[in-house]
Amino acid sequence: MHHNIINGAVKFMEENFIEHKELFEHLSKKQAPHTLFIGCSDSRVVPNLITNTLPGELFVVRNIANIVPHYRLVDEFLATTAAIEYAIHTLGIKNIIVCGHSNCGGCEALYQSDDKLANTPIVKKWLMIIEDIKTEVLKDKNITPAKRAWVTERLNIINSLQNIMTFPGVIDKLKAKELRLYGWHYIIETGELYNYDDTTKSFKLLEKSINYEEIYSQIFTDF
Numbered sequence: 001m002h003h004n005i006i007n008g009a010v011k012f013m014e015e016n017f018i019e020h021k022e023l024f025e026h027l028s029k030k031q032a033p034h035t036l037f038i039g040c041s042d043s044r045v046v047p048n049l050i051t052n053t054l055p056g057e058l059f060v061v062r063n064i065a066n067i068v069p070h071y072r073l074v075d076e077f078l079a080t081t082a083a084i085e086y087a088i089h090t091l092g093i094k095n096i097i098v099c100g101h102s103n104c105g106g107c108e109a110l111y112q113s114d115d116k117l118a119n120t121p122i123v124k125k126w127l128m129i130i131e132d133i134k135t136e137v138l139k140d141k142n143i144t145p146a147k148r149a150w151v152t153e154r155l156n157i158i159n160s161l162q163n164i165m166t167f168p169g170v171i172d173k174l175k176a177k178e179l180r181l182y183g184w185h186y187i188i189e190t191g192e193l194y195n196y197d198d199t200t201k202s203f204k205l206l207e208k209s210i211n212y213e214e215i216y217s218q219i220f221t222d223f
Contacts, residue, residue, distance in 0.1 A: 020055070033059040035095040036087040038080075038160065040066040044188050045101050059087045065106025066098060068160035069129050071167045088167060094179060096164060100157040101186040107152045110134045130156055154203060157183040157196060 183196030
């Protein structure tokens with residue numbers, strides 16, 4: 001194990017645990033997160049940092065390219081689907097955030113040749129879920145690599161939001177305002193967050209001039 005990881009774990013036990021001792025003792029009884037955060041496995045995406053939340057507030061699901069598949073009952077092991085199902089029906093979360101990000105390697109791999117993906121057949125299979133996005137994006141024959149990445153990342157977020165709607169009970173919970181759904185595009189290079197507006201079908205920047213605590217308090221109302 002890497003020396004820095006061991007040092008970090010020791011530091012957590014000695015310093016951070018003491019700092020949050022009461023919180024962790026409370027959390028040891030049960031978890032009651034208010035938000036399901038579905039994000040990419042990318043090491044630069046740190047859910048609690050992005051949302052300014054403490055342990056116990058987020059139930060986190062991460063996979064390559066923050067993909068949410070259609071809900072289905074099949075004879076295979078479905079980690080992402082199982083985690084989302086658990087969050088909605090067992091934990092009773094009130095918010096779902098799908099958070100994509102800039103410079104996403106998973107979205108970029110969608111356009112790589114079979115040769116480049118030869119050693120990662122499971123990844124290649126996983127990305128087939130968003131193959132339709134690739135087809136749509138490539139209709140623009142003059143698209144630049146930068147624009148291609150930007151558009152793919154955003155269409156992928158929208159696709160995941162749509163697929164969440166296929167989970168049993170989600171539409172009813174949304175209509176009853178028992179559940180809120182958000183699609184974020186996190187720009188790693190600048191720290192900016194764009195939120196998908198379903199009314200205008202566009203992503204809107206959460207302005208830096210706005211107090212982020214105010215934004216989060218609106219999203220995490222009553223928690």
